[in-house]
Amino acid sequence: MRKIFTEDEVNLDSLQAHFLDSGFTIENPKNSSFGVRSVDGLYIVIRLDEQKKYVGFYCYFDLDKLLLVQRYNYDLFLACFSLGKDENDLVVSYVMSYELGLIAGQMMHVFRRFSGLLDSLIQHENEDKFIVFGHPDENADDATSETEVPVTIPNGDLLQ
Incomplete structure (x- = not known):
């Protein structure tokens, strides 16, 4: 049976339940986000913005080169690549309304494509090892703290 969430049914609990039903383990649940691992173990944050009605997928990498961000934005489909607050982090994001x-099912399909793109990025586009693994919140002790990383979404808005 195909599950369709109405707008009012979309909340952090329903998203977490669906990811659990789809075989993922929830990590670091917070007020507006939680983490899951891709097939290859990449940590991906699922963030819900109830005001703007967006579900976003985010992955954070330490980064060494700005040119890499520009090349990935040009060459790779689906995701948006930007720099984090300290400009040493590569933020990879995708948001859907x-x-x-x-x-x-569509959300899970897009999530699997997003995580597959990240896995492929690490395996095939990282010859110079500019990208290293890690996320600022991945091992944080305080599970209620939120690291705010500004990300520009495709329409130009700043996602907080």
Whole structure:
């Protein structure tokens, strides 16, 4: 049976439940986000913005070169590549609207494509080892703290 969340049903609990039902383990649940691991073990943050009606997928890498960000934005499909607050982090993001509802299977398909893109990025596009693994919150002791990383979404808004 195909699950479709109405706009009112989309919340952190329903997203976490769906990711659990899809075989993922929830890590670091917070007020507006939680983490999951890709097939190859990359830590991906799922963030819900209830005001703007977005579900976002984010992955953070330590980064050595700005040119890499520009090349990835040009060459790779689906994700947006930007620099984090300290300009040493590569933020990889994808946001999708749920304003009129959310088809759960479509969300999981997009998530799997996003995580597959990240896995491929590490395996095939990182010959110079500019990208290293890690996320600022991945091993944080305080599970309620949120690291705010400003990310520009495709329409130009700043996602907090």
